[in-house]
Amino acid sequence: MDTGRGKSIVLFVLLGVFFVGGIVFAFLILPNMNRTLGNTDLKVGFPLDMTDLRVLDDGVGLFCKNKAKTMTFEVREGSRVMAVKDGTVSFVGDGTVKIELDTNMEVEYSSLSRISVQESEYVLLGDTIGYADSGEVSFGITDTKERVYLCPYVYFNDEGKEIVNRELDKIDYFDSICLCDNLNF
DSSP: OOHHHHHHHHHHHHHHHHHHHHHHIIIIIGGGTTGGGOOTTOOBOOSBOGGGBOOSSOSEEOBTGGGOSSEEEEBOTTOEEEOSSSEEEEEEETTEEEEEEETTEEEEEESEESOOOOTTOEEOTTOEEEEESSSEEEEEEEETTTTEEEOHHHHBOHHHHHHHHHHHHHTTOOSOSBSSSEEEO
16 A cells, blocks of 8 residues: 555544544534533522621632532521522421422522421512521522532522622622532532
């Protein structure tokens, strides 16, 4: 076999491998890359009234900092905590409320007292869930199908993101808000 023909065969094989790899990536890998990031169309409101937020220590506890599965907000004790979106209450207990938002997505509120919802109750955006038990409230979002905790900031509507940004500006924090995209169960 002459060297020109051998180089052509090698080039043809490499192009074939590249072409097949591109097809596999485009049709198998790429569509699944966003799966663990939950429902990207989901937008939620902010669970607290902006006037109840306080900056005593950090103001906002960041998702993934020390493997935290939620964001934590410093608030005035007794602050009203609200539903961030319409959904069905799936769990109430030990100062925690979980609400199913849509297929495979759930929000969790922790450090609550005087909880005003019951399991199986349907709540609407802005309904009172309970009140802050102490000087902070934890809020998290979970993709129950993929079994991962998601960074809540990504899913806040524009007003919610603006509130978080304003609180972080008070402590001169200008780095990443989500220290990782998700955490496994």
